[in-house]
Amino acid sequence: MALLQVRDLTVSFRTSDGLVQAVRGVSFDVQKGRTLGIVGESGSGKTVCTQTLLGLTRGAEVGGTAEFDGQDLLTMTSAQLRRVRGARIAAIFQDPLSSLHPLYRVGWQIVEMIRAHERVSKPAARARAIELLDLVGIPQAASRVDDYPHEFSGGMRQRAMIAMALALNPELIIADEPTTALDATVQAQVIDLLQRLRDEFDSALIIITHDLGVIADMADQVLVMYAGKAVEIADRRTLFYLPHHPYTQGLLESIPGSAGVNEKLRPIPGQPPSLINLPSGCAFHPRCRFVMDRCLTEIPELRTVERGHLSACHLPLDLTGLGSADDSARQQAADAGREKIG
Amino acid sequence: MIRFVIRRILTGAIVVWLISLVVFAIFFIAPPNVAFLLLGRFAASDQQLVATVTAQLGLDQPIVVQYWHFLTRLVHGDLGYSYYSHQPVTTLIGQALPVTASLAIGAAIIWVVSGVLIGVLSATRPRSFLDRLSTLFALIGLSFPTFVLGLLLLYLLFYKLHLAGVDFFPGGGYVPLTQDPWQWFVHLILPWITLAVASMAVYVRLTRGQMLEVLGEDYIRTARSKGLSERRVIFRHGLRAALVPIVTQFGIDVATLLGGAIVTEQVFGLNGLGKMSVTAVTNQDEPVIIAVVLLASVFVVVANIVVDVLYAVLDPRVRLS
Numbered sequence: 307m308a309l310l311q312v313r314d315l316t317v318s319f320r321t322s323d324g325l326v327q328a329v330r331g332v333s334f335d336v337q338k339g340r341t342l343g344i345v346g347e348s349g350s351g352k353t354v355c356t357q358t359l360l361g362l363t364r365g366a367e368v369g370g371t372a373e374f375d376g377q378d379l380l381t382m383t384s385a386q387l388r389r390v391r392g393a394r395i396a397a398i399f400q401d402p403l404s405s406l407h408p409l410y411r412v413g414w415q416i417v418e419m420i421r422a423h424e425r426v427s428k429p430a431a432r433a434r435a436i437e438l439l440d441l442v443g444i445p446q447a448a449s450r451v452d453d454y455p456h457e458f459s460g461g462m463r464q465r466a467m468i469a470m471a472l473a474l475n476p477e478l479i480i481a482d483e484p485t486t487a488l489d490a491t492v493q494a495q496v497i498d499l500l501q502r503l504r505d506e507f508d509s510a511l512i513i514i515t516h517d518l519g520v521i522a523d524m525a526d527q528v529l530v531m532y533a534g535k536a537v538e539i540a541d542r543r544t545l546f547y548l549p550h551h552p553y554t555q556g557l558l559e560s561i562p563g564s565a566g567v568n569e570k571l572r573p574i575p576g577q578p579p580s581l582i583n584l585p586s587g588c589a590f591h592p593r594c595r596f597v598m599d600r601c602l603t604e605i606p607e608l609r610t611v612e613r614g615h616l617s618a619c620h621l622p623l624d625l626t627g628l629g630s631a632d633d634s635a636r637q638q639a640a641d642a643g644r645e646k647i648g
Numbered sequence: 649m650i651r652f653v654i655r656r657i658l659t660g661a662i663v664v665w666l667i668s669l670v671v672f673a674i675f676f677i678a679p680p681n682v683a684f685l686l687l688g689r690f691a692a693s694d695q696q697l698v699a700t701v702t703a704q705l706g707l708d709q710p711i712v713v714q715y716w717h718f719l720t721r722l723v724h725g726d727l728g729y730s731y732y733s734h735q736p737v738t739t740l741i742g743q744a745l746p747v748t749a750s751l752a753i754g755a756a757i758i759w760v761v762s763g764v765l766i767g768v769l770s771a772t773r774p775r776s777f778l779d780r781l782s783t784l785f786a787l788i789g790l791s792f793p794t795f796v797l798g799l800l801l802l803y804l805l806f807y808k809l810h811l812a813g814v815d816f817f818p819g820g821g822y823v824p825l826t827q828d829p830w831q832w833f834v835h836l837i838l839p840w841i842t843l844a845v846a847s848m849a850v851y852v853r854l855t856r857g858q859m860l861e862v863l864g865e866d867y868i869r870t871a872r873s874k875g876l877s878e879r880r881v882i883f884r885h886g887l888r889a890a891l892v893p894i895v896t897q898f899g900i901d902v903a904t905l906l907g908g909a910i911v912t913e914q915v916f917g918l919n920g921l922g923k924m925s926v927t928a929v930t931n932q933d934e935p936v937i938i939a940v941v942l943l944a945s946v947f948v949v950v951a952n953i954v955v956d957v958l959y960a961v962l963d964p965r966v967r968l969s
Binding site for chain 2: 357360361362384388389390391392393396397399401404405406407408409410418419422423454456467470
């Protein structure tokens with residue numbers, strides 16, 4: 307039994323421009339103590355997806371189920387959900403400066419979180435906050451506990467956020483682009499820290515990122531999202547070496563140094579689609595090299611490529627991999643599927 | 649911090665001094681012949697009398713000498729004598745200030761508490777019925793002239809109730825707090841409401857706008873994700889951050905009001921600073937006018953210093969240096 311079981315999650319927002327379909331039927335599992343990576347471009351619905359689990363998407367229309375330890379997070383009362391938030395599922399956000407309250411001391415904010423869930427005295431909670439700050443590598447934690455967030459550097463702020471997330475030893479931590487706002491050198495440190503603490507605390511982790519390097523470092527399972535849908539799910543190794551979906555392939559080929567020394571970077575042409583006016587059929591078809599006739603009309607379902615490897619693409623299931631031979635095989639299959647489009 | 653405050657007090661003193669200079673200069677450039685005004689019909693027939701009165705008031709001396717006398721007296725806390733009542737100006741202010749202070753502080757408490765609360769409520773439920781109602785109310789409150797509201801309240805709650813045999817609300821006047829606290833309170837209810845309504849509308853709008861902005865911030869999302877109660881998220885995290893500009897506005901507003909609430913004082917027959925300055929202006933009672941203007945500017949200058957210090961207390965990111 308998975309710790310978190312999300313089934314057919316849909317999230318949409320009514321706006322004056324029309325219905326924004328941010329998440330369109332996503333299913334995934336997170337196992338106890340394991341790490342799920344969610345990758346995708348901005349606007350692919352990865353953040354909305356996880357924030358909905360914590361009830362943080364206000365004013366959204368939500369469908370599907372999300373069972374956490376047997377209880378559906380999406381139908382919980384706000385009081386029930388409040389007991390889960392922070393204590394059993396903790397969150398780390400992208401920008402550590404704006405995520406900490408600028409007017410309260412860092413330690414106070416950690417203490418507040420502890421005392422919202424546990425009956426402990428202020429001095430005891432404070433001692434724990436110092437311990438946590440020390441654990442995440444804040445130097446002189448005992449004095450810096452009384453600093454304000456603006457007195458911390460970017461990396462330290464994110465460490466403080468991590469300390470806060472760990473405060474109640476949650477079963478699941480959701481880290482939403484935890485390194486995007488940080489300098490490259492600090493990024494590596496924060497990832498190291500997350501990795502170390504995940505193992506130490508034995509928490510499950512959902513890490514959202516558009517950095518495939520982070521995925522390669524940390525994830526056990528990977529979910530690739532495009533325009534609000536899961537387009538490919540695989541374990542890390544399969545995803546990096548034998549991807550099926552052309553979008554995943556495109557993501558991998560756009561990493562510098564990924565496709566071999568002599569190959570050029572190949573960016574994915576075009577822009578992510580508008581979530582109000584989605585393309586017909588497969589949402590990726592306007593940007594896909596291997597687009598076929600049926601891609602314009604039929605929405606591809608997630609199909610099993612292999613055990614634990616799912617892909618939502620009309621291409622034959624045996625066409626995986628990143629080499630040039632794999633590419634020409636895909637091209638042949640695509641050509642065979644084209645009559646109307648040239 | 650202390651150096652900052654000292655520097656601000658010194659610059660504040662310079663501002664007040666400049667204001668005194670300007671006010672004094674206005675009367676020098678367009679001097680009213682006070683002796684003529686005081687003597688009325690006697691002035692035309694008796695030149696000798698005019699000269700005597702002018703000399704008595706020191707108005708025959710050069711303006712620099714007059715200003716020097718004014719300034720040395722001012723430093724000693726002597727604001728001179730009213731040309732009309734011949735009472736010391738300090739005595740007059742001593743009588744009027746408690747009235748205005750009672751009025752201003754009471755009204756300020758009403759408007760800031762209710763304005764901020766309504767603003768928070770409507771920000772947490774944008775576009776709801778309550779939000780629209782408060783917007784409508786704010787619009788009416790803002791566009792309603794104070795004297796109309798004051799008279800309306802008097803008509804309904806004093807006159808109509810009086811006709812119906814209920815004499816709860818007095819028709820005006822002031823009872824000192826030290827003399828009878830309950831009567832002080834009852835006499836001030838209607839003036840407080842009158843004065844509070846317009847400002848309350850401003851604070852509803854201000855709070856609502858600030859709160860809407862703050863509630864969209866990332867740290868509010870963090871607060872929710874920590875599992876805090878919604879009330880704690882809104883007040884402890886949201887309002888706390890929204891409060892800084894509200895406090896700033898509040899300090900200045902109260903200070904301005906302490907200089908006199910002319911219309912409200914007039915409508916309810918309260919002999920406060922507002923009424924005193926109107927009378928002084930119509931009588932061209934120069935010492936009183938200068939005193940009131942100086943007092944009002946001192947209030948504003950002090951409020952600015954207090955607000956700046958408060959700003960640093962409320963927001964640790966502001967460093968005073």
